[in-house]
Amino acid sequence: MENAPDLLELAGTLARAAGHAIMGVRAQGFTVDHKPDASPVTVADTLAEALITEGLVPTGIPVVAEEAVAGGDCPEPAPLFWLVDPLDGTKEFAKGRDEFCVCIGLVRGDAPVLGVLYLPVTRELFGGIVASRTAWKEVDGTRRPIQARTPPPEGLHVLDSRSHAKPEALAKMLAGMTVAESRPMGSAMKFARVAEGAADLAPRPGPTMEWDTAAGQAVLEAAGGRVTMLDGAPLRYGKPGYLNSGFIGWGRAPA
The missing domain is CATH 3.40.190.80 (D-Maltodextrin-Binding Protein; domain 2)
Known part of the structure; x- marks a missing residue:
C-alpha cells in the first residue's frame, strides 16, 4: 500500500495540531450545541475536523469525517479511505472532564490498516500499523513501543x-x-x-x-x-x- 509510516506520521502530526486547537477552545470557553440526533457538538469539534481534513487532502485519499457526515456529506466508502473523529468524547469535553481524544484511522477494504489516537490533556499520542504489528506511545517527543497484555491472574x-x-x-x-x-x-x-x-x-x-x-x-x-x-x-x-x-x-x- 501507500507508504504507511509516512501516512501514520502525517496523521500523528494532524492529531497533535487538532488537540492543541481543542485545548485552546477549552481554555477560552465555549457553548454546546446539538446535532439532529441530539448528540452534543462544539466549535472544538468543527475546528479540529477542518484542520485534520485539510491536512489530509494532499494524500489524495477520501476522508469520511464525523461532522461533515452530520452536515449531510456522507460519501460512499472508497477502496481506501480515512475515518476521522476530531473530538471523540464530546460529552466528556462539554462536562469539563479530561476523557476525550482525537481519532484518525485509515481503512482499506473493510479493515483498519493504521491509526492514531491523541489525548490532548495528557499529550499522549498512540500510533499503530496493523500489518507490521508495530504500535507505540509518544509523550513530549519520547516514543516507546507498546503491547497489549495477557490478562493477569486475578482477572x-x-x-x-x-x-x-x-x-x-x-x-x-x-x-x-x-x-x-x-x-x-x-x-x-x-x-x-x-x-x-x-x-x-x-x-x-x-x-x-x-x-x-x-x-x-x-x-x-x-x-x-x-x-x-x-x-x-x-x-x-x-x-x-x-x-x-x-x-x-x-x-x-x-x-
Missing part, C-alpha cells in the same frame, strides 16, 4: 463506557469471565489503555459509528489485541451509514 480489568453505560448488557457480555475490576472511562482512549497493557477489555454493548472505532482498532490490533463484534466476528468497515453494532476491544489472548 480482567475492564473499561466500561462512562456516558453510554448499560449495566445489564455489560453483565451479559462479561458472563463467564473473571473480572477483577470494572471502571468507567470516556471516549476511544479506552482502546489506548488496552493497547498499552493498562487494561484488558473495552466492551461497548450499544451502537457506535465507524469513526469512533477505526483508529483505536488499528492501534489495538497493531499492539497485539483485537476488536470483535458481540458474536466474535471481526469488526468490519464500510457498512451502510458507517454504523457499528456493539463491540469488544480485547487485549492479548492467553497463550
